[in-house]
Amino acid sequence: MLNVPRRTDELYDRVKRVIPPVEWELFADDVDAILALKRRRNAVILAHNYQTPEIFHCVADIVGDSLALARKAAETEADVIVLAGVHFMAETAKLLNPEKTVLIPDLEAGCSLAESVTADDVRLMRRRFPDVPVVTYVNTSAAVKAESDICCTSGNARAVVESLGVPRVIMLPDEYLAKNIAAETDVEIIAWQGHCEVHERFMPADIRELREANPGVIVLAHPECPPEVVAEADFSGSTAAMSDYVGREKPQRVVLMTECSMSDNVAVAHPDVEFVRPCNLCPHMKRITLANIRSALEGNQHEVTIDPELAGRARRAVERMLAI
Template sequence: MATLIDARADCDIPTRPAGIDAAARRGLRYTPEVKRATDPLYGRVKDFIPAMEWPLYAPLIHAINALKAERKAVILAHNYMTSEIFHCVGDFRGDSLQLAQEAARTDAEIIVQAGVHFMAETSKILAPEKTVLIPSLKAGCSLAASITGADVRLIKQRFPGVPIVTYVNTSADVKAESDICCTSSNALQVVESLPGDTVIMLPDEFLAKNVAAHTRKRIIAWHGRCEVHERFGLEEIAQLREGFPGAHILAHPECPPEVAAAADFVGSTAALAHYVAANKPGRVVLLTECSMSGNVAADNPDVEFIRPCNLCPHMKQITLENIYDALLHMQHEVLVDPDTIARAKGAITRMLALPRPTAPAAFKTGLALAEVEVI
């Protein structure tokens, strides 16, 4: 049985999405047919969803899966989705890099992005002939909002000829102004692949600083930050080590560099999941978005997960009900103009053309903090 322990007594983690009674409002019922079809799925989430609540989820899950088959659609579910989305309706699950790769090769006619808007734009860029839907137009991103294409054009004027690496957590317009994209899984690999001794990394300041500690290249960074990961600090790590002795503390590289240096392991969400599966620590803390712990716990029932309480309000805009509505009504299609697609696709495909590692890349811990120019 998977074990989840909240790190703080005041955690406000919802037990189910708001408005889950939307199934009944849509005329969807928990029938014997729905029960038979969804019972195997419940086995994946039984440790996180009480049995008495499952009849509220199951009708929507069953209807979504039926609509997917009818419309030849797939759902790309990010690691930060809630468990009923991640395990019960997601066809492909993973981090931004994994989902981008799946978008590029799927033969589905429709892609539903169970993630945030920049991910849906990336899917459209890689598969422009497909219909890409985003269940909620409110699913934004603090990093993507921190920079515009106009900002990048000004940066290029200030630093002519310096390669620009853009994190995938950006708009299509920003990607179109970039030389190559990166994710937290391959950021160091991308930086090391570029010529010259100076690289501009946009827009995540902390990812840039964590990469800078691993390379001899001069890194110039933007001042964007993830509103989830920037809240983790050294005091919280000290409290976790004192309150949960022996716990392995795993951090995402969007965390502040001093947090990354003090963690036991640093990597992308895919790397964090891989670490848990490969090492089977008795107790673990994932310093990333809170839903990730439950999703990884489902595959590692013998590991005790200590959950931090940092939720992404943008990811939590995606619910079973708006996934159902998006598929039913074919609403909230993501469109990117052809010129932007052509320019942004070059940056993404150059990233995807790099050799694929045999396992998700990890950052070293305990390194000295690197000096980075933040513009």
């Protein structure tokens, strides 16, 4: 191993299967500085499953999918929350912690789904389908959440839809998630036509090629993938559900049809599982780095603020989800 600071040796042991020593040498100073800054500022770092391993396993305090991050954000006693993820996640953390400082390391860390729908679009859907409740994916802006009845994540979407006790709902913005949930429930779902730029690129032919090249491989697909991809997979679920599947079933060889870094992060805990990695990269998630997390803590940049009236309405939609 290279001569890295002793304070980071133990952390490197966690990730040495997925980060070469020469790369770790570039990360170690920032890791060390971030750990010190967190203590000094009573800060926590929330990291989504799509963050790179040096963030996910070495500086993050809370990790998981959107639902897990939302729940934990509501419970933290820290003064400062740094969201290692995309902007809608930072907004959600702020909604649930209005008195705390919430920082996002890069303001340009957006989301194709969040950008596919506006508050005006939600109002238009309400006029087109009066009295039909609006279920909004957390991958949306606070302004869109404020126009909604309740939020959902990919992990709880079916439970949220069925909790409303109505024959049909509007579900936005992810068309494929809506269609995949519609296949699991008797509730009629009116979908929007937003797509995730990572998951929409997976095709059934990709799975067939993977199976041919890797006999016996188990295929896990995120429900933001097209329905025909989900139909070809062995299992479909949120990032948390995929991780749980690997831990529970311990397949010899597995492929996760989702963002690149997910496989690296799950592989750290499962050295006996072979991960086949079809790599669709999320350019927005990858805007978050150790360097800009450090800068966020050093310079209090970039603080997330939300208009209080809008935040109150958006918070209700998120809290209704968390209550289920």
